[in-house]
Amino acid sequence: MSIKFLYGKLLVLISHIFSLDSAKKFDAKLRFHRTLDLKNPKSLADKVTYIELHEQSPLAPMCTDKYAVREYIHKKGLEDILIPLVGGPWKKVDEVDFDNLPNSFALKATHGCKMNYIVSEKEKMDKSKCVEEMSRWLKTTYGTYSMEPHYFTIPHRVYAEEYLADADKLIDYKFHCMNGVPQFVLVCGDRVITEMGNSISRHIFDMNWNLLKGLTDETSNMVKKPDHFEQMVDIARKLSADFKFVRVDLYDINGKVYFGELTFSPTSGVFSHYTEEFLLEMGQKLKL
Structure with a gap:
């Protein structure tokens, strides 16, 4: 029995004995050393967590599902930004048809985060x-050990997308949208993946590409504005229109914008990489 599983059971117990808010605040304090105020929410972390637990859109589970969200993208008329599918979805590992997959592809789970397996050359893959990785994904109910209820009902599946680029070369543009308005973008790149863990560079910009201060782990500010930035801002605006808060993740690759995912509770809604001052400033922009 894993530590995560036992921790999830502890959080469920706390939520039953006390409240869901109590379990969430316990988790935020223990894992991220952040105090949440859910009775009088002021900061972005407070408000996003409050929305997550008490006012979450009924669309959130479907739009969190990395496969089902494709239907939402289609309905918004933005199917051109979807990464092409090459297989799935599959409910069981033994259903995955490796023989019919192309030479390079990306396997992803529909129901969680950090559940990706990149294959650049099929003949060299382990x-x-x-x-083993996919089996672990399918056994995991994401969100139980972080009190993120919108994950609980997502079906456990795996699917395959077209291979776009090496994982360590992709740059994520994560647009944080409040009441349908993109307010700032977190840019993640320079990934270094080792057996000891992953490292990544982070920068935040406003919608005029001005560098903002507000990260607890500031890195070099030498980041070029992407060629399709204005298009990405427009896409983020369209995809966030139905939600009080959502993070819209996009890529700008080889002259084209691609969709990554929609996220309703970044870092479990706690925003662990941001300063309290920045979260208070951004919290003023989010209307409950």
Whole structure:
């Protein structure tokens, strides 16, 4: 029995004995050393967590589902930004048809975060390791050990997308949208993946590409504005229109914008990489 599983059981117990808010505040304090005020929410972390637990859109589970969200993108008339599918979805690992997959592809779980397996050359892949990873994904109910209820009802599946680029070369543009308005973008790049863990550079910009201060782990500010920035801002505006808060993740690759995911509770809604001052400033922009 894993530590995460036992921790999830502890949080459920706290939520039953006390309240869901109590379990969430316990988790935020223990894992992220952040105090949440859910009775009188002021900061962005307070308000996003409050929305997550008490006012979340009924669309959130479907739009969190990395496969089902594609239907939402289609309905918004933005199907051109979807990364092409090459297989799935599959409910069981033994359903994955490796033989019919192309030479390069990306396997992803529909129901959680950090559940990706990138295959740049199929003939060189470690199939047993890949199967082991997917088996672990399918057994995991994401959100139980972080009190993120919108994950609980997402079906556990795996699917395959077209391979776009090496994982360590992708740059994520994460647009934080409040009441349908993109307010700032977190830019993540320079990934270094090792057995000891992952490192990544982070920068935040406003919608005029002015560098903002507000990260607890500031890195070099030498980041070029992407070629399709204005288009991405427009896409983020369209995809966030139905929600009080959502983060719209996009890529700008080889002259084209691609969709990553919609996220309703970044870092469990706690925003662990941001200063309290920045979260208070951004919290003023989010209307409950």
